[in-house]
Amino acid sequence: MIKTIAKSQKPISVGMLSLGCPKTLVDSELVLGKLNPDQFKITTNMTDCDVAVLNTCTFIQEAKQESIDKIIELVELKKAGRIKGLVVLGCLFQRYSKTLQKEFREVDAFLGTGEYDKIETVFSELAQRKKLYKTNSQKPIISIGSPGYVYSAENPRVALTPKHFRYVKISEGCDHICTFCSIPSFRGKHRSRPIHDIVKEIEQLAEDGAREVILTGQDTSFYGRDLTGKYILPELLKELNKIDGIEWLRVLYLYPSCVNEAMIQAIADLPKVCNYLDMPLQHISERMLLAMKRGVAKDRTLRLINQIRKTIPGVAIRTTFIVGFPGETDRDFDELLEFMSDTRFERLGIFTYSQEDGTPAGDMGEQVPEEVKRERFDRAMQLQQTISRKNNQKLIGRDFNILVDGQSDDGSGIFYGRSEMDAPDVDGMVYLHSTKGPKHPKIKPGDFVRARVTDAKEYDLTAELIK
Numbered sequence: 001m002i003k004t005i006a007k008s009q010k011p012i013s014v015g016m017l018s019l020g021c022p023k024t025l026v027d028s029e030l031v032l033g034k035l036n037p038d039q040f041k042i043t044t045n046m047t048d049c050d051v052a053v054l055n056t057c058t059f060i061q062e063a064k065q066e067s068i069d070k071i072i073e074l075v076e077l078k079k080a081g082r083i084k085g086l087v088v089l090g091c092l093f094q095r096y097s098k099t100l101q102k103e104f105r106e107v108d109a110f111l112g113t114g115e116y117d118k119i120e121t122v123f124s125e126l127a128q129r130k131k132l133y134k135t136n137s138q139k140p141i142i143s144i145g146s147p148g149y150v151y152s153a154e155n156p157r158v159a160l161t162p163k164h165f166r167y168v169k170i171s172e173g174c175d176h177i178c179t180f181c182s183i184p185s186f187r188g189k190h191r192s193r194p195i196h197d198i199v200k201e202i203e204q205l206a207e208d209g210a211r212e213v214i215l216t217g218q219d220t221s222f223y224g225r226d227l228t229g230k231y232i233l234p235e236l237l238k239e240l241n242k243i244d245g246i247e248w249l250r251v252l253y254l255y256p257s258c259v260n261e262a263m264i265q266a267i268a269d270l271p272k273v274c275n276y277l278d279m280p281l282q283h284i285s286e287r288m289l290l291a292m293k294r295g296v297a298k299d300r301t302l303r304l305i306n307q308i309r310k311t312i313p314g315v316a317i318r319t320t321f322i323v324g325f326p327g328e329t330d331r332d333f334d335e336l337l338e339f340m341s342d343t344r345f346e347r348l349g350i351f352t353y354s355q356e357d358g359t360p361a362g363d364m365g366e367q368v369p370e371e372v373k374r375e376r377f378d379r380a381m382q383l384q385q386t387i388s389r390k391n392n393q394k395l396i397g398r399d400f401n402i403l404v405d406g407q408s409d410d411g412s413g414i415f416y417g418r419s420e421m422d423a424p425d426v427d428g429m430v431y432l433h434s435t436k437g438p439k440h441p442k443i444k445p446g447d448f449v450r451a452r453v454t455d456a457k458e459y460d461l462t463a464e465l466i467k
């Protein structure tokens with residue numbers, strides 16, 4: 001911890017904004033966990049703090065633009081004296097370090113994805129600079145290396161989500177070679193954390209109020225392959241299923257070619273593991289799967305989904321598709337729509353292909369025009385909206401356990417939450433009402449309640465509290 005700042009000094013307020021995915025959010029929590037709470041006051045108010053820390057994302061064009069726009073905004077706040085220091089972290093810097101240093105000279109410090117254990121040194125150096133923070137003449141603090149960092153349960157975290165649901169990274173990096181993806185270039189090769197270390201962390205999070213733990217990584221199905229030569233996600237889930245206080249374990253980012261019978265059976269059998277399976281497929285046309293180097297064929301994908309549905313009755317399958325990948329024809333796209341109509345995924349996201357420098361697909365010919373990508377995106381989303389509404393309407397009259405996430409601040413005071421079929425931030429919500437009980441039942445975020453679905457929209461449900 002930083003001991004350089006005089007005790008008498010007013011705590012330094014540190015604003016943190018974490019862009020991108022849950023993996024980056026965990027990194028942001030770890031970075032804040034390194035700051036001594038006696039000397040640093042964490043705030044999410046980025047417009048009025050001493051030091052603003054921005055954790056960036058870069059995996060597709062849109063995410064890159066959002067990160068760059070935010071840096072520009074924060075630089076303007078610094079010029080206006082609203083913030084004194086600016087620290088930029090993460091994937092965008094790891095990928096474009098030279099460009100960012102040249103473009104944003106007002107930034108006080110840059111850290112790559114492998115450098116988070118250096119945050120203390122950075123803050124103490126910043127603190128020691130005469131005016132606490134550099135004038136433009138001083139060189140920024142730069143820390144970048146190969147993305148080899150893997151955290152452990154010893155690393156404290158400051159929660160950036162409500163405490164009742166927490167993300168846990170079981171691994172870092174990725175060994176796959178999807179031709180559209182730049183992530184391995186700035187997150188490195190796959191590295192798994194040992195089972196005992198993940199168990200220890202989740203025991204700590206349970207003591208700290210976690211009821212739901214969401215396991216994440218670039219590819220969670222690859223878990224343990226680097227440690228044991230085998231996929232050991234089922235073994236991990238068995239151990240985590242024993243932890244008191246945790247009610248739900250949710251697994252994100254399974255990779256279709258790695259998902260095997262043992263994993264599907266573990267999700268089916270272990271009571272705390274949600275009947276929820278997140279498995280990005282990206283496409284279904286054989287031509288596209290080959291061009292994307294996904295390492296899985298169409299018929300294997302179809303067999304896998306049948307096996308999942310047979311083994312886990314009532315499972316919610318989440319997936320994502322890319323439309324407009326180089327060379328995608330109308331026929332390929334129609335094949336994708338047909339697959340969506342036949343499979344009726346419970347949860348689904350669509351991305352338009354983002355031409356990324358440094359990726360094989362970025363140099364491919366037959367790039368699809370933006371307007372065609374847009375048109376395909378709209379058609380696929382419209383189809384999924386219809387499918388999702390019909391799927392949800394079949395749930396009317398059924399009872400579910402709901403994890404309460406919060407209360408509406410629109411004056412209605414309605415509580416909302418999620419069923420085990422809904423991951424935070426990406427899936428639907430369940431809005432709770434109680435006709436028989438008190439208008440505002442004595443429930444709070446983190447409580448589990450029993451509710452009966454009374455209405456269904458495309459993505460969200462309404463449910464009556466029954467217990």
Ligand code: SF4
Pocket residue numbers: 174175176177178181182183184218219255
């Ligand atoms: S699995 Fe493919 S898409 Fe996902 S991070 Fe790895 S290379 Fe990228």
